[in-house]
Amino acid sequence: MxxxxxxxxxxxxxxxVLLALRVLYPAALQAQQLMRSLLVLFPTLEFEQFxxxxxxxxxxxxxxxVIADTESDGSLTPWRKRWFRLTAHGLEVAERSIRDPALDxx
Amino acid sequence: MAGxxxxxxxxxxxxxRRRSAWVPAPxxxxxxxxxxxAPPAQAPKDxxxxxxxxxAYRRRQQSVAAILDATFSTPGKCCPTLWExxxxxxxxxxxxxKLATNEDEISTDELVALAKAFAEIxxxxxxxxxxxxxxxxxxxxxxxDSDDGQPMTQAVRDLYGTSLDHAASDGACDSPRSR
Numbered sequence: 001m002x003x004x005x006x007x008x009x010x011x012x013x014x015x016x017v018l019l020a021l022r023v024l025y026p027a028a029l030q031a032q033q034l035m036r037s038l039l040v041l042f043p044t045l046e047f048e049q050f051x052x053x054x055x056x057x058x059x060x061x062x063x064x065x066v067i068a069d070t071e072s073d074g075s076l077t078p079w080r081k082r083w084f085r086l087t088a089h090g091l092e093v094a095e096r097s098i099r100d101p102a103l104d105x106x
Numbered sequence: 107m108a109g110x111x112x113x114x115x116x117x118x119x120x121x122x123r124r125r126s127a128w129v130p131a132p133x134x135x136x137x138x139x140x141x142x143x144a145p146p147a148q149a150p151k152d153x154x155x156x157x158x159x160x161x162a163y164r165r166r167q168q169s170v171a172a173i174l175d176a177t178f179s180t181p182g183k184c185c186p187t188l189w190e191x192x193x194x195x196x197x198x199x200x201x202x203x204k205l206a207t208n209e210d211e212i213s214t215d216e217l218v219a220l221a222k223a224f225a226e227i228x229x230x231x232x233x234x235x236x237x238x239x240x241x242x243x244x245x246x247x248x249x250x251d252s253d254d255g256q257p258m259t260q261a262v263r264d265l266y267g268t269s270l271d272h273a274a275s276d277g278a279c280d281s282p283r284s285r
Binding site: 028029040 | 159160163164167170171174178194195198199202203206207
């Protein structure tokens, strides 16, 4: 369990994040837009949980943040307003060219 | 998100419509930046029902991908720098959000204005590139708006009340960097 979610739910959410970002690759999505679309599948999802999973995907190198030049200090930008996009590695996982057991929903 | 685009007054905001069963209730709260309170909606318990939901979601994502690809991939392919421009990302993200969540239907007027602005900017950039190609000795100072783009951008703004540059001007930039 992770924050009240089953491991399967966590894996599914992470994989769905990759799939949603794949739709726009190589462009980016803001965290709040991403979460809104995921609420369709995960109606009880909370932003802190979502943030935790984004952190995880960034740590694995599947997702990267895009910082605008006008963000003088990127750390001050609220998480909801931050832009994220898939990395090349993340795209391969989303397309199942590379299997990652940690994200496999089956 | 849509508010960030700074759509001019000439573009009417779409009226809120009753939400379809597609989007669960917490989305409305999230839209306004609020944390979802106690979850009012419950995930389906029945595995087959859950599977149906996932399949429907996947189909919708595929449809959204097809629409975005048909609409944006050509400029994206011919101008990769566009991928990282905030205005481009914003337009793309707005369209994605509208299609993927079906939260507020985008009005025809709004869509037409955005599409025209996008097309005109693309045309301006293409002309600018053509000009530079045919006059290699005369390099513009910097950026796409330095020489030829500016009048065109202004013309787009005058004609349609908005332009992608206008959308990107508020706390935005043309060359985000990734880390």
